[in-house]
């Protein structure tokens with residue numbers, strides 16, 4: 001049966017690394033998977049991602065940022081996510097709407113009302129079957145991500161921004177425990193993966 005699984009967390013906590021691990025587990029269990037990411041996952045979405053992460057010059061308004069996130073998401077649902085779910089596949093996505101609540105809602109302090117309206121408009125009642133929040137202190141994420149590449153427009157934000165983002169993810173997991181699971185991502189990779197496997201079993205994905 002098709003399931004929609006999303007991975008969330010601040011930069012450097014291990015989303016991309018663990019996506020492959022989850023894909024392998026699902027494939028071993030006999031599922032076919034589509035692995036994708038947000039913002040992005042389509043031609044238009046990747047073009048919007050480029051603007052969102054690398055726009056320079058005149059500052060982008062928080063509302064414009066929010067609307068572009070959902071424009072990319074609408075395209076992603078239409079072209080990739082919904083067709084894959086309809087075809088009975090597992091969809092694994094590196095970030096989704098919980099990231100919008102965390103980054104634009106809490107990081108940019110736009111609040112949740114506008115996001116909830118857009119979520120209903122763009123997604124109807126579609127929500128991920130499972131969201132795994134990889135949680136680690138912001139300095140842990142930063143030191144891991146720092147080894148990787150130059151910071152993008154959003155990664156350049158200050159500590160208090162990322163602290164709000166992390167706190168928001170933790171609150172979302174508390175509020176929606178039936179579909180959002182928190183994993184301690186500060187531990188060594190092997191222990192993070194043990195927790196992820198347990199979550200996949202507990203939420204009856206595997």
Ligand SMILES: Nc1ncnc2c1ncn2[C@@H]1O[C@H](COP(=O)(O)OP(=O)(O)O)[C@@H](O)[C@H]1O
Pocket residue numbers: 009010011012013014015016017018144145147148185186187188189190192
């Ligand atoms: N549990 C872990 N312990 C130590 N290093 C890790 C762990 N998980 C991921 N990493 C490393 O941290 C860096 C960032 O991981 P990545 O998966 O790209 O994070 P994200 O996609 O969340 O930004 C990579 O170099 C990765 O190998």
Ligand SMILES: [Mg+2]
Pocket residue numbers: 015016017094
């Ligand atoms: Mg990543």
